[in-house]
Amino acid sequence: MKTRQCFSCGAREGMTHFEGRGETISVKGMERRIDDLAGWECRKCGEVEWDADTDSAERYTQAGDDLVIAARQMIGNEMKRIRRKLHLTQKETVQLLSGGGHNAFSRYERGEVLPPKALMLLMRLLDRYPHLLADAKALGEGADLRNAFKYTEHKEHETLTVS
Numbered sequence: 001m002k003t004r005q006c007f008s009c010g011a012r013e014g015m016t017h018f019e020g021r022g023e024t025i026s027v028k029g030m031e032r033r034i035d036d037l038a039g040w041e042c043r044k045c046g047e048v049e050w051d052a053d054t055d056s057a058e059r060y061t062q063a064g065d066d067l068v069i070a071a072r073q074m075i076g077n078e079m080k081r082i083r084r085k086l087h088l089t090q091k092e093t094v095q096l097l098s099g100g101g102h103n104a105f106s107r108y109e110r111g112e113v114l115p116p117k118a119l120m121l122l123m124r125l126l127d128r129y130p131h132l133l134a135d136a137k138a139l140g141e142g143a144d145l146r147n148a149f150k151y152t153e154h155k156e157h158e159t160l161t162v163s
């Protein structure tokens with residue numbers, strides 16, 4: 001058996017060589033299988049180094065990237081489905097639940113950005129208990145103080161000069 005010292009934990013003869021291995025990686029319940037991987041694995045610490053003269057590292061990384069994109073799209077589709085179920089526009093959803101830019105929600109729905117966890121949780125709660133939407137609207141009134149202050153400019157000078 002081919003062995004060599006582990007570059008990570010330093011175990012002598014810790015790493016053994018493998019070929020033709022299949023691995024399955026999963027992200028948020030979705031899976032991708034990558035076959036025919038070759039490299040070294042440490043029996044002590046579990047560190048893996050893919051063989052540089054194969055495309056193992058490239059294919060493993062690509063599968064992970066694909067999964068992350070697929071997961072974002074899956075969540076985006078879920079956000080869209082719930083929003084439509086609640087009869088809200090993207091703009092109304094942002095104003096009611098998350099704040100932020102007016103096109104933030106369309107970016108979530110297209111899977112470009114992962115929504116904040118709190119927003120995902122709120123959407124899933126409203127999916128399960130849609131009757132709470134009315135409460136959310138009532139409780140949301142005045143909850144955002146960022147634009148709550150109104151300024152009135154007093155034109156005293158004008159009134160003084162008019163006579």
Ligand SMILES: [Zn+2]
Binds near residue numbers: 010011014045
């Ligand atoms: Zn090791």
